[in-house]
Amino acid sequence: MPNLVMEYAEPVVERVNIPGLLDDLHTLLLECGIFEPGTVKSRSYCCQNWLVGKQRDLDTFIHIELSMLSGRSGEVKRELSRALMTVLEGHAASISSLTINIRDMDQDCFLKVLN
Numbered sequence: 001m002p003n004l005v006m007e008y009a010e011p012v013v014e015r016v017n018i019p020g021l022l023d024d025l026h027t028l029l030l031e032c033g034i035f036e037p038g039t040v041k042s043r044s045y046c047c048q049n050w051l052v053g054k055q056r057d058l059d060t061f062i063h064i065e066l067s068m069l070s071g072r073s074g075e076v077k078r079e080l081s082r083a084l085m086t087v088l089e090g091h092a093a094s095i096s097s098l099t100i101n102i103r104d105m106d107q108d109c110f111l112k113v114l115n
Contacts, residue, residue, distance in 0.1 A: 001105075001112070002035050002068040006044040009060045012095060016062070018044055021091040025064070028087055032080065034072070052097075061097040062088060070104035077102045 004025055008018065026042040029035060052058035064084060081100050088098050 001039045001110070002029055002041070002066055004029060004040075004042040005065045005067075006042070006062060007047055007065075008044065008062045008095075009050060009058075010046055010048050012060050012062060012092070013046065015060070015094050016092045018046075021062075021088070024087050024091065025084060028083055029066075032083065034076065034080065035068070058096055060095045061099070062092055062095055063097075064088065064100045065103065066100070067103045067105050069107050069110060071107065072104075 006018075006022060006025065008016070012018070022042055022044050026040060029040045029042065030037045050058070050061070052061070066080070066084065081102055084100050085098065088100070092098060
């Protein structure tokens with residue numbers, strides 16, 4: 001049940017094929033063997049306003065947040081993070097800041113309704 005959310009600074013669209021990057025990240029999650037393919041969800045959001053540090057001068061960034069149900073080892077999460085970064089760097093090497101965070105979702109608190 002992974003949810004990949006990619007946020008990026010508005011100027012990134014001039015340098016990166018965002019739909020292609022999102023598709024490649026999604027494909028990685030589908031094919032990594034960790035998740036049921038029908039549960040993988042990926043989306044992206046353009047940030048039009050952002051501030052970084054005292055100088056407020058970071059011009060471009062892409063941040064990926066991957067949330068998944070808890071229970072996987074640290075090594076599995078590190079390998080997944082590295083694989084996502086490889087894809088990200090392949091598309092966006094010219095972007096000032098590339099970051100990835102993998103978060104565990106508490107299985108006891110997660111709810112899902114399908115209609």
